[in-house]
Amino acid sequence: MDDKCVCLNIGGTVFMCFRKTLKTFPESKLAQVEQLAHCYNHERREYFFDRNPHLFQFILDACRRGVIHLPKDICGIVFREEMEYWGLAERQVAPCCWEALYRGESELKTMQMLVHSLRKGKKTRSGVIDKSDIKYRVWQFLDEQKSGNIKTGRVVLQIWCVFISMVILGSTLMQALATLPAFQVTPSLAEQATLRKYSEWYNTTFGRTKPHPYIIFGDLCCHSILTMETLVAFVVCPNKQAFLTSSVRIIVFAGYISYWIDLIMEMNLEKMTTVHALRAYIVFKYLNVLMLGRLFYITRHLPAFKIMGLTFRSSKQELKILGFMLGILVCVFGFAMFISELLHQTNINNVFVGMYWALVTLTTVGYGRYVPYSVLGHIIAAACALCGVLVLALPIGVIASTFYTFYNYHKYAAKHLQLTN
Numbered sequence: 001m002d003d004k005c006v007c008l009n010i011g012g013t014v015f016m017c018f019r020k021t022l023k024t025f026p027e028s029k030l031a032q033v034e035q036l037a038h039c040y041n042h043e044r045r046e047y048f049f050d051r052n053p054h055l056f057q058f059i060l061d062a063c064r065r066g067v068i069h070l071p072k073d074i075c076g077i078v079f080r081e082e083m084e085y086w087g088l089a090e091r092q093v094a095p096c097c098w099e100a101l102y103r104g105e106s107e108l109k110t111m112q113m114l115v116h117s118l119r120k121g122k123k124t125r126s127g128v129i130d131k132s133d134i135k136y137r138v139w140q141f142l143d144e145q146k147s148g149n150i151k152t153g154r155v156v157l158q159i160w161c162v163f164i165s166m167v168i169l170g171s172t173l174m175q176a177l178a179t180l181p182a183f184q185v186t187p188s189l190a191e192q193a194t195l196r197k198y199s200e201w202y203n204t205t206f207g208r209t210k211p212h213p214y215i216i217f218g219d220l221c222c223h224s225i226l227t228m229e230t231l232v233a234f235v236v237c238p239n240k241q242a243f244l245t246s247s248v249r250i251i252v253f254a255g256y257i258s259y260w261i262d263l264i265m266e267m268n269l270e271k272m273t274t275v276h277a278l279r280a281y282i283v284f285k286y287l288n289v290l291m292l293g294r295l296f297y298i299t300r301h302l303p304a305f306k307i308m309g310l311t312f313r314s315s316k317q318e319l320k321i322l323g324f325m326l327g328i329l330v331c332v333f334g335f336a337m338f339i340s341e342l343l344h345q346t347n348i349n350n351v352f353v354g355m356y357w358a359l360v361t362l363t364t365v366g367y368g369r370y371v372p373y374s375v376l377g378h379i380i381a382a383a384c385a386l387c388g389v390l391v392l393a394l395p396i397g398v399i400a401s402t403f404y405t406f407y408n409y410h411k412y413a414a415k416h417l418q419l420t421n
Helices: 053-065 076-086 095-120 134-142 153-177 189-202 213-236 240-244 247-267 275-298 303-314 316-340 351-362 375-390 393-420
Strands: 005-010 013-018 046-049
Touching: 005 053, 013 053, 053 076, 076 095, 095 303, 095 393, 134 213, 153 213, 153 275, 213 240, 213 247, 240 247, 247 275, 303 316, 303 393, 316 351, 316 375, 316 393, 351 375, 375 393
Parallel strands: 005 046
Antiparallel strands: 005 013
16 A cells, blocks of 8 residues: 555646655654545546645655755745645754754844834834925934935935034044144133132142133034034924934933033133032033934944944844853953962052953953063963954854844845835
């Protein structure tokens, strides 16, 4: 009975095999084909299944071999659905084909993350929006950097993007130039008297100079433009709740507020005579560093920076391994270096200094401030340097591979969204 041939019509393609071949996997649908009377054609004396014949040839070949093999050019998700239809388990797939079986699932997850990232920038839309509304068109121009007029809108949009990026970079440059002696002036006598109190209270040299008036004026112009742009974007934003809950916008807005408060306090510096007023002045001056978050606005619509963020979010496990291995090696080599230099007059005089030295060495920075002097210390330093190159390079290579995958698939996801919108 098992030597009798069976005809299987799979999507119009006829396959013939022995009955004993179909019984290789007893729990499969092929092993119980005699019970599928509704699929049997008495005129043709064959079983008909409306399935893909190209995929079935690998199913039938698995019955002959006793193990499932599939080529790498077949989508693993589709083949798993075919295996589920015929009642074959995933454990019956040969180890050499595991990558082809599960790669499709990984690629689908990658595409879903990319599509979600591309659509995430549009979350500030809510409800039914009239695209002809002036507010919506201004919002498209300011935040999403789109224009409905194909001919002239694209040119104006590019000019605006370049202009606002130059304003952001100009303001950052102004703040950097303000720290150079060539762009600083001596405060007035009244301001010196006020700042001298703070220097006496905290024994510091803060306040001996201040930025040149031209630097202050240039920074004021840049901040006026950026603050006005932020306020206009908030007014025309369709979803103000999403606008206010954006982490980057919160940081940048806090930086703008601190700048204007600091500017007002600096213009009235001679009137601040109490220690609390001077402390507030110093706090708001240091909070200006939050405005550096606006540099991320330049990278909002650059795919490479978006993909870099996706890479870090999807490589959490690799980053955990990197941090865990780095922590273990820092502790081991830090203690070892401290013990090896314990009997020598070196500046590695405690374990924490040894850990700092190990961290600098493992990350291949090597400042050179802390160095070993003993022979054992040099051996430990060599081992530490080799571990930094060999061990830490492994998870970094995986992260780099993830970045390449995201970067390679980004163009397909962007094209898919253009076709579906």
